[in-house]
Amino acid sequence: MKINRKIWFIILFAAISLSNANAKVLFWDNVSNYVRPPSTVFINLGDYAKGDGSDETAAIQAAFDALPPANNRDETGAITEHPGGILYIPRPKSFYGISSTIEVIEKWNCTIVCETLALGTRGPITPFYFRWLGADNGTMFNFRSCKGMRLENLSMCGMDANGLSASTDAGWTPPNGQRLTKGVTGITFGPQNAASGFQNSMIIDKLHIRAVATGIRLGDYPNNGPDVTTLTFRSTRISEFSQYGILCASGNLAGTTFETLEMTSGKGATAAIIVNAGEILVLNWTLASSRGNYMPNPDGAAVIINSGGIQIVKAWSEWWAPFLKTGSRAPETDYVTGGSASYPIILEGVRHFDGPWMADPANDPVPTSIIYDLPIPLHLIGCSLWGNVELGTVSQSTIIDQGTVFINKNQTGFTGAGATQYGRVISIGTRDPSNARILQPYVVDRRNTPGTSAPTSGTWSKGDRILNIDPANVAGKNYSGWICTEAGTPGIWKPFGLIQY
Numbered sequence: 001m002k003i004n005r006k007i008w009f010i011i012l013f014a015a016i017s018l019s020n021a022n023a024k025v026l027f028w029d030n031v032s033n034y035v036r037p038p039s040t041v042f043i044n045l046g047d048y049a050k051g052d053g054s055d056e057t058a059a060i061q062a063a064f065d066a067l068p069p070a071n072n073r074d075e076t077g078a079i080t081e082h083p084g085g086i087l088y089i090p091r092p093k094s095f096y097g098i099s100s101t102i103e104v105i106e107k108w109n110c111t112i113v114c115e116t117l118a119l120g121t122r123g124p125i126t127p128f129y130f131r132w133l134g135a136d137n138g139t140m141f142n143f144r145s146c147k148g149m150r151l152e153n154l155s156m157c158g159m160d161a162n163g164l165s166a167s168t169d170a171g172w173t174p175p176n177g178q179r180l181t182k183g184v185t186g187i188t189f190g191p192q193n194a195a196s197g198f199q200n201s202m203i204i205d206k207l208h209i210r211a212v213a214t215g216i217r218l219g220d221y222p223n224n225g226p227d228v229t230t231l232t233f234r235s236t237r238i239s240e241f242s243q244y245g246i247l248c249a250s251g252n253l254a255g256t257t258f259e260t261l262e263m264t265s266g267k268g269a270t271a272a273i274i275v276n277a278g279e280i281l282v283l284n285w286t287l288a289s290s291r292g293n294y295m296p297n298p299d300g301a302a303v304i305i306n307s308g309g310i311q312i313v314k315a316w317s318e319w320w321a322p323f324l325k326t327g328s329r330a331p332e333t334d335y336v337t338g339g340s341a342s343y344p345i346i347l348e349g350v351r352h353f354d355g356p357w358m359a360d361p362a363n364d365p366v367p368t369s370i371i372y373d374l375p376i377p378l379h380l381i382g383c384s385l386w387g388n389v390e391l392g393t394v395s396q397s398t399i400i401d402q403g404t405v406f407i408n409k410n411q412t413g414f415t416g417a418g419a420t421q422y423g424r425v426i427s428i429g430t431r432d433p434s435n436a437r438i439l440q441p442y443v444v445d446r447r448n449t450p451g452t453s454a455p456t457s458g459t460w461s462k463g464d465r466i467l468n469i470d471p472a473n474v475a476g477k478n479y480s481g482w483i484c485t486e487a488g489t490p491g492i493w494k495p496f497g498l499i500q501y
Contacts, residue, residue, distance in 0.1 A: 041068055041085030051092025055099050055133050063087060070108040070147070084109030084148070091115045092129060095157075099134035102141050109148040118155035118208050128210060130156040137183035140212075143199060144191050151204045158184035158212030162294075163240035163266035182242070186212045190219035190228040190250055198227040206235045211266070213243040218278065219250020228278070231256040240266040240290075246273045246280075248308060253278020258285070265289040265319070270300035272319065275308040279343045285315040301325035302352075305374065309343025315350045322387065323352040325371045345374070348381040353407060367411065372399075373418065380404045387411055391418025391425070401427040417459065454482040454493035462487045465496075473501040 048063040049056040067085045087110065089096075104112075118128045132140055140156050143149070161180035186209035190199040199219075209215045215238035219228040228250040236258055238245045245263045261282055263272050272287055273280075289296045302319035303310060306327045317323050324347065352369045369385035372378050373392025380389070380401045386408045391399060395418040404427070406413050414425050451466040453476075464484040471477055480497025 043067060043085060043087045044090070045087065045096070046090045049096055051090070051094060051096050051129075053094035053097055053131075055097045057098045057100050057102070057134075060096055060098060061102055064102055064104055067104075067107050067110050070106045070145075084111075086110070087112045089114040089129060091127075095127070095131045096129055097131055097133045098140060099132075099138075101139045104141065104143045104146060106145045107149060108146065110146070111150045112152070112154065113150075114153035114155065117153050117206055128155040128157040128208070130154075131178075132156070132158045132181060132184050132212075133178060134181075134184075136181050138181075139185040139188050139217075141187045143187065143189050143202075146199060147201050149202045151202070151207065153206050154204075155208040155210075156186055156212075157210045158186060160184060160211040160213055160240070160242050160266060162242035162268055163211035163213075183213045185214045185217055186238075187215075188217040188220070189231065191226050198229075200227055200229040200231070202231045204231065204233045204236070207233065208237045208239075209241075210239045212241055214247050215241050215245045217247045217249065218253050218256065218280075219248070226250060227252045227254075229253070229255045233258045233261070235260045237262045239264045241272075242266040242268055244269070244271055244274050248273070248275040248278050248280055251277045253280065253308070257281045257283065259283045261285045263287050265296045267294040267296075269296040271304040272302045273310070274304040274306070275310055276306045277308045279309040279311075282310065282312045283314065285312060285317075287315065288318040289320045296321055301371070305345060309345050309376075311344065311346040311348075312350055313348045315347075315352075317350065317352040319352070322371050323347075323350065323369050323385070326374045326392075343376075344379065345376065346379040346381070347383055348379075349383065351384040353384070353386040388413060388415045389419075391416040393417045399425045401425060451481075452477075454495075455490045457490055459489045460484045460487060460491040460493075462491075464491075466493070471499055473499075 043063055043066045045051075045060065045063045048066075049059040064087065067087055068083055070083055084107075089112070091114075114129050130140065132138065140158060159178065159181045161182055164180060187207075189202075216233075218231075219226060229252065233256075239262075241263075242265075245265070246258075256278075258280065261284070263286070265272065265288070267290060269289065273282070287302055296319065298321055301322040301324060302317050303312070303324045304327055305324070324345075367387050368390050369387035370378075370380075370389040371392075372389065373394045375394055378395070378399050380399075382402065383404045384407055385404060386406075388406070388411045389399075389401075389404070391414065399414070399419070401414075404413075414427070419425050447464050449464070449466050450469045452468065452470045454466060462484055466482045468477070468479055468481045471479070476495075478499045478501065479495040480499065481495070482493045483496050484491045485494050486492035
């Protein structure tokens with residue numbers, strides 16, 4: 001039996017319509033099986049704070065508190081196997097104002113990310129996300145007992161008076177009646193004033209801290225402090241700090257690395273990095289100090305080591321003071337060594353100079369690049385230094401130098417009693433003493449110093465030797481060298497090793 005073509009199309013259309021209708025009903029009946037409800041671990045700061053420049057400390061703290069804690073529990077009350085969450089910080093209309101410390105405590109596997117970067121270091125304040133509105137000597141952020149955390153694009157301004165002095169002297173004044181500050185710390189990692197807790201396994205990307213007294217504080221317990229370990233800072237910028245850029249103060253600080261670090265000091269800064277305990281690694285560091293009336297503390301240095309150690313690989317320093325200086329030892333206890341005296345101090349590929357020095361060589365403001373007086377080895381590898389390396393009487397361990405170049409021809413190289421009287425310097429490829437810029441491949445210490453005659457200055461010990469690098473068949477030069485037979489300044493010297501021609 002034939003079916004009329006028109007009837008056939010009517011039947012087909014009805015079947016298709018019924019099929020679509022049934023599918024639609026099935027879809028909406030099972031929508032909960034296909035669409036997940038909003039995440040309870042994704043926190044948007046925009047739901048808490050406006051970012052209009054007012055003091056929103058309580059709201060901001062509430063957003064951070066909303067991140068799941070380390071012992072996060074699911075809807076059944078069981079501890080979840082995947083603790084953690086995300087705090088998203090949208091770009092503020094003005095800035096997020098805080099007047100007391102934002103505490104981030106016991107957050108595991110969390111991510112905190114700001115929508116955009118804060119770039120720029122000069123002139124009026126660039127759009128930093130967080131600004132300090134509180135009293136002097138405060139701390140903006142404190143991360144304690146956190147693990148597996150990631151920070152990205154976090155930026156803050158502490159409104160430090162010395163840090164912003166260049167702007168204020170130019171006529172800039174704080175907006176909305178905000179005051180300039182002193183003594184403010186940007187971020188503290190680890191407990192404060194307590195030898196307990198831990199802070200480890202964190203990645204901090206593109207952190208920018210401006211106009212504070214101290215930028216980053218790594219712990220605060222020099223001797224038996226808590227673990228502050230395995231922190232990786234990448235593309236960090238700390239600008240216009242008036243005291244310290246980075247303060248290392250945990251006796252158990254270890255495995256912490258700064259990759260691509262940029263720093264600029266504010267007025268009166270004492271050190272870009274100060275190590276009172278623990279050890280850090282710095283890779284690819286660019287450093288400059290302010291000029292004119294905003295110079296750093298002349299009694300400070302780019303790096304101050306009181307206890308602990310540091311390894312720096314590739315640094316370009318224009319700090320108008322010594323690059324490295326050692327200070328007083330941190331106090332020791334019966335089971336630690338004040339930050340471990342055995343930590344190495346290694347400088348590799350460090351260039352320390354400043355253009356203005358060369359413009360005024362008669363009034364060199366920084367005649368010394370390194371002032372070192374610790375009883376542990378100092379390693380210099382491929383460094384280029386404007387000033388001398390001054391070694392004190394305590395630095396009696398071997399100083400290992402591999403290819404240091406003293407680019408200021410007016411300097412003498414290794415100086416101080418640690419080099420000439422007490423210590424030993426093993427130098428590979430240091431300058432020829434007869435020419436300030438020629439390199440010679442030799443190994444030298446204070447008992448085997450290259451030269452062309454007996455010394456007429458300096459303090460020498462009995463047994464010290466000058467090795468003749470320019471022997472000749474003439475009187476006074478036909479010897480292997482000269483030896484000190486009586487200590488003094490310069491002491492009594494006699495030739496040895498007659499050369500037969």
